[in-house]
Amino acid sequence: MKIATWNVNSVRVREARLLAFLAREQPDVLCLQELKVMDDDFPQEAIRAAGYEAATFGQKTYNGVGILAKAGAKMENVARSFADGDDDPQARVIAADILGVRVVSIYVPNGGEVGSDKWTYKQTWLKRLSAWISAHVDLHAKVAICGDLNIAPEARDVAKPDRWKNSVLFHPDLTAAFHGLIGLGLVDTARMHHESEGPFTWWDYRMLAFPKGDGLRIDHILASRALASGCTEARVDRDERKGAQPSDHAPVIAVFNSGP
DNA sequence: ATGGCTGCTTTGAGCAGA
Numbered sequence: 001m002k003i004a005t006w007n008v009n010s011v012r013v014r015e016a017r018l019l020a021f022l023a024r025e026q027p028d029v030l031c032l033q034e035l036k037v038m039d040d041d042f043p044q045e046a047i048r049a050a051g052y053e054a055a056t057f058g059q060k061t062y063n064g065v066g067i068l069a070k071a072g073a074k075m076e077n078v079a080r081s082f083a084d085g086d087d088d089p090q091a092r093v094i095a096a097d098i099l100g101v102r103v104v105s106i107y108v109p110n111g112g113e114v115g116s117d118k119w120t121y122k123q124t125w126l127k128r129l130s131a132w133i134s135a136h137v138d139l140h141a142k143v144a145i146c147g148d149l150n151i152a153p154e155a156r157d158v159a160k161p162d163r164w165k166n167s168v169l170f171h172p173d174l175t176a177a178f179h180g181l182i183g184l185g186l187v188d189t190a191r192m193h194h195e196s197e198g199p200f201t202w203w204d205y206r207m208l209a210f211p212k213g214d215g216l217r218i219d220h221i222l223a224s225r226a227l228a229s230g231c232t233e234a235r236v237d238r239d240e241r242k243g244a245q246p247s248d249h250a251p252v253i254a255v256f257n258s259g260p
Numbered sequence: 261a262t263g264g265c266t267g268c269t270t271t272g273a274g275c276a277g278a
Contacts, residue, residue: 205265
């Protein structure tokens with residue numbers, strides 16, 4: 001079973017690249033972030049024609065998350081937002097059962113600047129995420145928490161750690177939050193297969209960050225132990241960051257000897 | 261030291277991203 005996650009930074013602008021990615025990688029599941037569309041404007045027909053079903057949780061202009069699954073792989077128990085009564089106006093979490101795996105697509109707030117209201121919102125949101133997983137996700141079963149966590153957990157997740165130290169992406173409070181998630185019973189699948197620096201998943205559009213190699217690993221696939229024990233591969237599709245009109249994030253891909 | 265790009269918005273300067 002191949003699971004991927006990708007912050008596309010506007011599904012409308014990235015539609016051609018998204019379809020090409022599906023054709024190229026043929027993941028069983030693809031978690032998406034930053035759709036930036038209402039559900040009615042999501043390109044359902046094109047996705048269906050590519051052989052995928054989509055569950056989306058969109059909003060106008062900002063945020064928006066989704067899960068694609070190969071047609072024939074039923075998506076069940078779709079949940080949007082953390083729980084009934086969630087008053088967060090920002091669409092940042094969607095979950096579904098697919099092929100025996102609870103798949104969660106999340107888009108953690110960026111945080112603006114350290115100390116700002118957005119930073120507080122990010123911290124609060126991460127606490128809610130942890131509480132929601134504890135209360136509503138069975139981590140003894142097969143679970144994949146996928147998405148743009150906007151956290152580079154360690155120095156080896158940052159190409160230029162001195163430059164990013166104490167920023168909203170690489171900060172001791174975030175390292176603690178990330179380890180808190182891991183402590184619930186999750187495994188950072190990329191680190192099962194890569195001990196050295198990277199693989200990076202995001203490069204700023206500005207400052208020639210990509211050609212200069214100024215990357216961070218902020219997109220993750222966290223798996224419960226029951227799923228992670230069968231993780232045979234984890235990688236980043238770095239080439240997707242190249243060429244015309246790329247997203248600033250590259251897709252993350254993990255393969256498990258589970259399901260098909 | 262700063263800003264540098266991209267996408268979006270009841271079209272155009274400002275917000276947001278990270």
